[in-house]
Amino acid sequence: MRLDPVRRRLATVLAVLAATTGLALVAPAAATAAPRPLAAPGDSGDDGEGGSKSLVEQLEAASKGFVEAKEALDRSKRRQQQLATRLKEIDAELGPKQGALDDIVRQSYRTGRLGPMSALLTADSTDGLMDRVATLQTVAVKQDRAIRDLKDARTKQAQAKTAIDAEIRDQQRQVTIMAKRKAQAENALKAANAAAGDEGSNGASSGSSGSSGNSSRASAAPRNSDGSLPDESCSVNDPTTSGCITPRTLHAMQQAQGAGFNHYVACFRHQNSGEHPKGRACDFAADKNGFGGVASGSSRDYGNRLANYFINNASRLGVLYVIWFKRIWLPSSGWKAYSRGNGDPSSDHTNHVHLSMR
Known part of the structure; x- marks a missing residue:
């Protein structure tokens, strides 16, 4: 093959440089080149990570699913602990609230049940009637407040217990997901290694x-406010x-x-x-x-x-x-x-x- 005049002159210059300097004129070594993507026999596409496209996709899905389930499990356990602490506080509040209501009931029995009709019949004067009406109102307010406080505390107690039960069920779901994702990853690797003749390693x-x-x-x-990764x-x-x-x-x-x-x-x-x-x-x-x-x-x-x-x-x-x-x-x-x-x-x-x- 004949070289045109420009190429002949360039070849001559390179030859002279090599002869006079002793330098080998070669292409730079690709020492810093990233690993090249690999063709994946029997599978569409490539991953550049030493495995088939389907294997890498399964490993990605399995690992991501496992980690997300584990983090959800950890968050649920923290919420359960917070709820348990709150439940303990509510339980501690219930005693005094129940005691306050019991005191009102005992007082009622000691003084006799005071109602509007008995207040009118037993009053010996207008002033006495007014005193009995005021007493009736005070007892009623105290009793109503005590009953309402006790009811609210018991409602909060029931809600906390229900929330704890929900967290436990959620934790059981996350554990199941983690087990499935673990099996997915290991089965995918086992199949890939078997195909490569490396089952035992x-x-x-x-x-x-x-x-x-x-x-x-x-x-x-x-991370997000709930602890998850954005x-x-x-x-x-x-x-x-x-x-x-x-x-x-x-x-x-x-x-x-x-x-x-x-x-x-x-x-x-x-x-x-x-x-x-x-x-x-x-x-x-x-x-x-x-x-x-x-x-x-x-x-x-x-x-x-x-x-x-x-x-x-x-x-x-x-x-x-x-x-x-x-x-x-x-x-x-x-x-x-x-x-x-x-x-x-x-x-x-x-x-x-x-x-x-x-």
Whole structure:
């Protein structure tokens, strides 16, 4: 193939530069490129997270459902405690209120039942009649107030007991939902691992148990007045790419960086499924400057500590799940096998920690 004059001159210049400087003129290494989305054999779309589109969607739904049910359960338990405290206060009020009414009744029996007719018949003067009428009115007012106070207290007592019963029923519903969501996630993983020939490796990942490692406490993400997490969209600029992320994802990344996890990060990217295109996921490289080969030594330790940091702060940050070194951490189940990659460090998550957010 013949080169035109311009291309021949350019080739000559490059050859001279290479010969005189000893520099190899090659394309820059893509060390900092984010893991590329993977085709998902037998499934439509891709997730870029080492699994099929349907698997990722099930894990997302199961984890979100589990966490929301757990938080609803916790809120219900707090409400139940508040109601129990209020019920105790009402019970303490009932004694004196009942006692006040009993005193009025006893006084009535001691002095004889005083009614309008007896007041008229037994009065020996106009002044005496007026005194008896005033006494009759005073007793009636006191008795009416005592009865009303006692009735109100008993109504509040019944309402508090009914509310406590409702909270207990709600808690039972949330526990049932949590169990179903846990089974949904584990069954989806079991089926995926069976298809990958890795049925027996659903144990905890060595060196990243989630109960140890980095103990730094993250600042909690903003919540609604009832304690739930607000719905968020991909609305803030992603500082790691030209895309967008949610405010909660940005908060989690900044908290991790503030805790000393300052290696390369990539968040938003276009793909057909998963959390990255929603701005709810970030990939944290184990190596300092980019996504390299399988992490080892200090890079492996960094990944372990970072994964544990997100797990230990999962509730405060709003973590959906974490993937690291062929394992996935789920709020319902802890660490489980996640061997859906293609054997390369990116799809196996052996060179980066994947964080998905609610």
